[in-house]
Amino acid sequence: xxxxxxxxxxxxxxxxxxxCKPEIHTPKPSAGSxxxxxxxxxxxxxxAGYADGGLYLAGQQVSxxxxxGKQMQSVGGGAFTQPLFSTAQANGSGYLSLTGFNADGTxxxxxxxxxxxxxxxxxxxxxxxxxxxxxxxGDINNYGVPGIKLMHITYAPYGNLNGYFERLLPxxxxxxxxxxxxxxxxxxxxxxxxxxxxxxxxSYATSGGAGDVLTDKxxxxxxxxxxxNTLTAKGQKGVxxxxxxxxxxPYFNTITVSAILAGVQKxxxxxxxxxxxxxxxxxxxxxxxxxxxxLIVLTFPTSKIGQLVATPVGNLPYGLTxxxxxxxxxxxxxxxxxxxxxxxxxxxxxxKSVAAAKGLAVFDAYTFLQNIKLNGMVVDxxxxxxxxxxxxxxxxxxxxxxxxxxxxxxxxxxxxxxDKYNSSIPQVNISDYNGVKFP
Amino acid sequence: xxxxxxxVLTAAPLLAFSQGFQVxxxxxxxxxxxxxxxxxxQDGASVFFNPxxxxxxxxxxIQGGISPLLFKSVFNPAGTSIxxxxxxxxxxxxxxxxxxxxxxxFWKLGLGVYTPFGGLTDWGNTWQGKYVLESLDLxxxxxxxxxxxxxxxxxxxxxxxxxxxxxxxxxRAIPLANSSGDPGQARLKGGGKGYGWxxxxxxxxxxxxxxxxxxxxxxxxxxxxxxxxxxxxxSLQSSFxxxxxxxxxxxxxxxxxxxxxFYPSSKWILAMDVNLVNWDxxxxxxxxxxxxxAVLQDTHSAxxxxxxxxxxxxxxxxATDKLALRFGGGYGGTAVLDGxxxxxxxxxxxxxxxxxxxxTVAKRLDIDISFEYEHxxxxxxTNIESQLSxxxxxxxxxxxxxxxxxx
Numbered sequence: 001x002x003x004x005x006x007x008x009x010x011x012x013x014x015x016x017x018x019x020c021k022p023e024i025h026t027p028k029p030s031a032g033s034x035x036x037x038x039x040x041x042x043x044x045x046x047x048a049g050y051a052d053g054g055l056y057l058a059g060q061q062v063s064x065x066x067x068x069g070k071q072m073q074s075v076g077g078g079a080f081t082q083p084l085f086s087t088a089q090a091n092g093s094g095y096l097s098l099t100g101f102n103a104d105g106t107x108x109x110x111x112x113x114x115x116x117x118x119x120x121x122x123x124x125x126x127x128x129x130x131x132x133x134x135x136x137x138g139d140i141n142n143y144g145v146p147g148i149k150l151m152h153i154t155y156a157p158y159g160n161l162n163g164y165f166e167r168l169l170p171x172x173x174x175x176x177x178x179x180x181x182x183x184x185x186x187x188x189x190x191x192x193x194x195x196x197x198x199x200x201x202x203s204y205a206t207s208g209g210a211g212d213v214l215t216d217k218x219x220x221x222x223x224x225x226x227x228x229n230t231l232t233a234k235g236q237k238g239v240x241x242x243x244x245x246x247x248x249x250p251y252f253n254t255i256t257v258s259a260i261l262a263g264v265q266k267x268x269x270x271x272x273x274x275x276x277x278x279x280x281x282x283x284x285x286x287x288x289x290x291x292x293x294x295l296i297v298l299t300f301p302t303s304k305i306g307q308l309v310a311t312p313v314g315n316l317p318y319g320l321t322x323x324x325x326x327x328x329x330x331x332x333x334x335x336x337x338x339x340x341x342x343x344x345x346x347x348x349x350x351x352k353s354v355a356a357a358k359g360l361a362v363f364d365a366y367t368f369l370q371n372i373k374l375n376g377m378v379v380d381x382x383x384x385x386x387x388x389x390x391x392x393x394x395x396x397x398x399x400x401x402x403x404x405x406x407x408x409x410x411x412x413x414x415x416x417x418x419d420k421y422n423s424s425i426p427q428v429n430i431s432d433y434n435g436v437k438f439p
Numbered sequence: 440x441x442x443x444x445x446x447v448l449t450a451a452p453l454l455a456f457s458q459g460f461q462v463x464x465x466x467x468x469x470x471x472x473x474x475x476x477x478x479x480x481q482d483g484a485s486v487f488f489n490p491x492x493x494x495x496x497x498x499x500x501i502q503g504g505i506s507p508l509l510f511k512s513v514f515n516p517a518g519t520s521i522x523x524x525x526x527x528x529x530x531x532x533x534x535x536x537x538x539x540x541x542x543x544x545f546w547k548l549g550l551g552v553y554t555p556f557g558g559l560t561d562w563g564n565t566w567q568g569k570y571v572l573e574s575l576d577l578x579x580x581x582x583x584x585x586x587x588x589x590x591x592x593x594x595x596x597x598x599x600x601x602x603x604x605x606x607x608x609x610x611r612a613i614p615l616a617n618s619s620g621d622p623g624q625a626r627l628k629g630g631g632k633g634y635g636w637x638x639x640x641x642x643x644x645x646x647x648x649x650x651x652x653x654x655x656x657x658x659x660x661x662x663x664x665x666x667x668x669x670x671x672x673x674s675l676q677s678s679f680x681x682x683x684x685x686x687x688x689x690x691x692x693x694x695x696x697x698x699x700x701f702y703p704s705s706k707w708i709l710a711m712d713v714n715l716v717n718w719d720x721x722x723x724x725x726x727x728x729x730x731x732x733a734v735l736q737d738t739h740s741a742x743x744x745x746x747x748x749x750x751x752x753x754x755x756x757x758a759t760d761k762l763a764l765r766f767g768g769g770y771g772g773t774a775v776l777d778g779x780x781x782x783x784x785x786x787x788x789x790x791x792x793x794x795x796x797x798x799t800v801a802k803r804l805d806i807d808i809s810f811e812y813e814h815x816x817x818x819x820x821t822n823i824e825s826q827l828s829x830x831x832x833x834x835x836x837x838x839x840x841x842x843x844x845x846x
Contacts, residue, residue, distance in 0.1 A: 021524050022834045024515040024817065074520070100674055380516075381570035381825035382614040392614060403620075415518070427518040429567045434616035438672035 031075040032423030034237045035190040038078050040141050041065030042184055042231075043195035045400060046409075047144030048164065049082075053397035054095030054112075055146055055164065057085045062403040062433060065142045065193060067410035071425050072191075083136035083168055089117035093133065093164075096396045098389070099439055107389055109396055122173050124161060133167040140168060143184050149199040150223050151215045153180045181230060192231050192238035193413060195365070197224070197351065201344050205246040206399065208297060209279065209336040210329040214343045221350040228354050239361040239417050242348040246340050248373040250388035251398035252295040252332060255302065261290075264305060264320065274305075275325040278333040287325040293334040298388065298398040300330040361420035363413050379408060380431050392435030407433040461694075461716065462557055464506040464532040467807035467841040471795015472753025473767020475710035477698025478651040480641070482805070482843050483536030486551035486585050489651040489698070490597035491639030493538055493587035494547045503535035504807070504841020510560060511836070512785055516567045516829040517821070523566040530559035534841075549585035549599070554578065555655075556605075556691050558784055564624075569612040571825045572782045573624070576608040579660065579691060583637070598638035603691065605660040606630040617672040627685055627726070629665020633658040635691075649700035657693040657720055662686060667728055669735075678734040686727045693717040705757070710767075712751040718744035718774035740824055747774035753793065765795030765809075778823040785831030787818040803846050811837040 041047050041063075048055055049063030060066070060082055069080025085092040094116050096109040117134040124130055145165045152158045159169045159176030166173045169183065200215035231238060246252065257274055264271045274290040304326075308315040311323045319326045332340070348366055355362045369386070371377075372393065376385035384405075385391040388398055393405040401409065411427045418424055466484025469476035476488030483500035485492045508530040514523040532554040540547030561574040580603065587597030606629070613623035639653035663686045669679035698712040721744040727737045753767020768791060775786040791813035800806050815833035822828070 020511075020834075022511055022513045022832045023522060024513055024830050024832050026515055026520045029520060098674075378824075378826040380567055380827050404614075411518075418518075426520050427516070429516065429519070429521060431567050431569055431612075432565070434620045434622065435614060437616045437618050437620060439618055439674045 027424065029074045029426050030422075030424045032418070032421040034417075034421045034423055036072045036075055036077040036423075036425075038141070038189045039065075039069055039072055039080060039191045039193070040184065040189045041068075041144060041193045041195075042227075043144045043193070044148045044199050045144065045146035046198065047142065047193075047195050048146050049142075049144065049406065050146045051395040051397070051400045051402065051406075052095040052097065053395075053400075054091075054093040055085075056092035056095050056112075057087065057090040059095070060084050060092075060142075062406050063142060063144065064406045064410040064413060065144065067407055067428050068193065068413055068425075069141060071410070071414060071428055075423060075425050079139075080141045081139040082142040083138070083140055085117045086134070089115055089134055091115040092117045093131070094118075098396060098436060107396075122160075124174065127161055130161055130166070130173060131163045132173060133163050136167055137170075143168075143180075145180065147199060147203075148180060148196065149203065149215060150196045150220060150227070151200055153196065153223060153227060155179060159183075181227065185230060188234075190236055192236060193240070194227070194231065194238060195241040196227070197243045197347050200347065201243060201340050202246055202399070205332050205336070205340050206251060206297065208327075208329040208331050209333070209339075210327075214340065217343060217346040217350075220347050224350050224354055228358055228360070232358050232360075237360065237421060239363060239413055239420070240351055240355050241363040241413070242351050242366040243344050244365045244369040245344060245373075246332075247295060247337060248369040248386060249399050250386055250391065250394050251298045253373075253386065254298050254388040254398060255296045255300055257290045257292055257294055257296060260296065260302060260305060260319075263302070267306075271320055274319050275322050276331045276333060277325040277328045278331070279335040279339075281335075285328055287322040290326070290331070291334065293337065295332040295337060296326075297330050297332070300326075359420075361416045363409075363416040365409075365412075368412055377408075382431070384408070384435075389436050396436060402435045403433040404430060404435045461692075462508065462532050462555060464508070464837065464839065465534055465553055465555070466502075466536075467504050467506075467795060467809040467839050468755075468763075468765065468797060470506065470793055470809040470811055470837070470839055471765030471767065471797070471807065472708075472710055472755055473751045473769050473791075473793050475698060475712040475751050475753045475767060477639070477653055477696045477712045478641075478649050479698065479700035479708060479710045480649070482845070483538040483549065483551075484534065486536045486538065486549040486583060486599070487534065487553050487555075489639040489641055489653045489696075490549065490583075490585045490587055490599045490637055491595055491653065492641035492651055493549045493585060493597050494540070494545065494589040494595040495641055495643075496538055496547060498845040499540065499547075500536060500538040500843055500845045502537075502805075502841060502843035502845075503533070504839060505531055505533045506809070506811075506837050506839030507531055508559075509836045510558070510833065512560065512562075512782075512831060512833040514562075514566070514568065514782065514785070514829050514831050517819075519829075521567065523562060523568070526561045526563060528559050528561050530557060532557060545589045547587050549583075549587065549597075551581070551583040551585065551599070553581055553583075555581055560783060562782055564612060567829070568782050568825070568827045569622070570614050571611065571822075571827050573610040573612060574608075575610075575783050577606070579603055579605045579658075581658075593643045594641070596638070596640045598636060601635040601637060601656070601658060603633040603635065603658045603660055604630065605633065605662065605689070605691075607662065607665065613669065613671060615671050615675055623669065623671035623675075626668040626670075627665055628668065629662045629685070631660050631662030631665070633660035633691065647702055651696070651698045653694075653696045655694045655696075657717065658691040659688055660691055661688045664729075675734075678732045680730040680732065680735070683735075684729045686729075687725060689724070690720045692720050707757075708755040710753050710755075714749045714751070716747045716749070716774065719746045720744075721774075741779070743776055743779055744774045745776060747772050755795075755797075761799040763795075763797035765797065766793065767795075768792040777820065780818060780820040780831065781822060781825070782827070782831075785815065785818065785833055787815040787831065787833070789813055789815045791835075803844055805843040805845070807841050807843065809837075809839040811835070811839075813837070
């Protein structure tokens with residue numbers, strides 16, 4: 001009987017030990033000097049959660065504003081509602097999916113074309129076709145609109161030219177006349193994040209300097225002041241982010257001049273150089289030999305190289321002679337890189353000075369992504385860098401981020417907010433977020 | 440041309456032994472007295488604590504015990520209020536000894552089987568550090584034949600040969616998501632062996648104080664062909680060839696001890712031990728995979744451990760002829776420098792207290808129970824290699840029971 005009792009005690013003791021867990025006492029998260037009750041996010045595709053060349057539900061659900069909004073809830077933040085696609089139309093605009101690798105290790109991507117939220121195609125005279133998406137009605141905290149530039153925020157017809165913005169507006173294109181800024185301001189808020197401005201440089205760069213123009217520096221400064229003055233008119237606090245260096249993304253660093261040339265030389269050892277149509281000055285372009293400082297876009301169809309092209313001097317291989325240079329749209333050449341860099345530096349000077357004048361927090365995305373490009377980064381045992389697919393940070397389009405990338409960015413925003421406002425919004429666990437999905 | 444190098448998503452398991460893996464649970468009588476036993480003679484556990492003292496045992500012994508160990512860690516990632524706990528798993532360090540010699544002879548033979556190193560940590564597959572470690576089950580079983588000789592009434596020496604069988608089972612998530620977004624996993628599982636020795640000397644001084652000095656050698660344990668199992672998305676499997684094996688050598692460190700016994704009355708024994716563990720032999724942890732690819736490279740992780748010491752003290756009070764009460768405690772310094780702390784054992788300076796009770800249930804049969812509580816100080820760290828940043832805190836609970844038959 002006595003030993004039986006002893007057994008009971010031992011078993012009870014072990015159970016008790018099993019139940020007691022060590023705890024680390026952390027200070028209660030605090031809002032510092034800020035009211036986070038209604039947080040809104042302004043921005044473009046990065047803010048919307050765009051990834052893999054499209055906007056779709058799974059990407060929206062890991063947008064950095066949605067991560068920040070969720071983390072803010074422990075410091076008095078309210079519900080954070082996004083204009084999500086429905087589950088029936090979860091694939092939104094469609095996107096790219098990685099479906100395998102070729103024997104040489106290059107990826108095979110396949111567009112996802114089912115369960116889209118496409119409503120129709122609207123031809124706009126003098127502009128082109130605008131894809132329209134299923135309307136979203138409901139509360140909005142995430143005002144991220146893929147494609148929007150800072151230049152567009154006060155442009156009344158914009159709601160007829162951008163299907164992602166049109167989708168949020170009550171009216172149908174082509175009858176819309178609400179500017180982006182007015183739309184955002186239509187409901188009161190207490191805190192904002194703003195990451196507009198990327199496309200003012202990026203759209204020019206991704207089109208190889210051929211399909212778009214850089215927003216004028218003074219226009220950028222004027223609009224940025226209008227934007228921030230409007231957003232802070234009632235004393236609202238916020239965080240803004242700088243514009244990343246366009247050359248820090250894999251879209252410009254994956255297909256290189258030397259790699260293309262090496263491929264050509266395998267078949268034809270006599271090939272000496274690639275030719276590109278490069279910027280001379282102003283809007284004058286002329287063919288010249290490509291150098292490693294000329295950046296080839298990720299979407300360049302490399303199979304074009306060497307194909308015979310009819311010219312006044314006969315049929316010549318594409319990309320390999322001064323008569324048949326690689327088209328401008330595929331190359332951000334050295335001078336275009338410098339030009340873009342100059343504009344981005346100017347935009348960022350504006351962003352930082354306006355933020356400083358208004359006492360706003362700043363996430364310096366330019367420096368952050370530049371640093372990752374140069375040094376990579378290790379987060380909780382995971383190596384991330386700016387390499388295409390393997391880097392884990394950028395999605396299949398080479399411009400937008402993976403869930404892991406967006407989670408890392410969300411934490412950088414949170415750190416910037418906490419530093420500025422003496423708050424302690426908890427950071428998110430980046431290990432919960434994946435990189436590129438492999439088949 | 441669009442060649443992509445799937446860069447070094449290093450599948451480098453960061454295995455570490457540390458103070459935390461030196462379990463020292465060599466005998467219930469000794470645990471009860473704060474893990475002291477180098478400078479006193481209690482029972483067959485002297486084979487472990489001081490082979491030099493075995494010849495001083497007045498009787499022959501056969502005994503065995505077990506000390507179920509609950510290692511409970513918590514991790515609070517920097518900048519969050521998240522608490523990651525290890526799951527409740529019970530490791531089972533054990534020990535068994537046999538000591539025999541002719542009555543009143545000058546020598547005794549001993550055999551010990553014990554588990555001086557081991558660890559069982561399971562953080563699960565959803566925590567912040569899952570790409571560093573999910574779980575680790577590590578065992579080292581030492582088998583030690585021993586000979587001890589009494590040179591004089593006041594002095595004996597002894598030594599033993601150590602054969603170690605070690606095993607490891609480690610899992611870690613790999614940051615390569617499949618089409619459902621789930622990460623891959625690396626699992627390293629294998630057994631290996633190593634050899635070593637130990638030796639000790641034991642004195643009874645004229646002042647009535649007993650002294651023991653021992654050296655337990657380093658045991659390089661080599662796992663030569665463990666299974667390296669990689670679960671990754673199918674399109675990447677060729678970069679992680681299967682089946683594959685790994686080899687790795689881990690230096691289980693040498694331990695130097697000196698211990699003292701004091702006997703203020705016939706009812707009391709006071710004991711004190713000082714240990715110096717040569718963890719500084721543990722510079723690097725390397726894993727050599729048999730089949731390497733551009734992605735799966737051999738790994739070499741810096742460990743740079745330093746020598747660590749511990750100080751232990753304890754007492755036994757013989758309440759009656761049959762009943763002994765014991766208590767003790769100690770302090771151990773960490774072997775792991777700042778920046779090298781890993782979740783396998785979130786090592787830190789530690790304090791512990793022990794209680795014990797011995798009862799002679801029959802003429803030649805002792806039953807001993809012990810309980811130990813060990814607390815590892817809170818330690819806030821950013822690991823240099825993984826950048827895992829946060830605060831660790833650990834409590835260890837070790838009940839134990841043993842039976843000893845002596846004649």
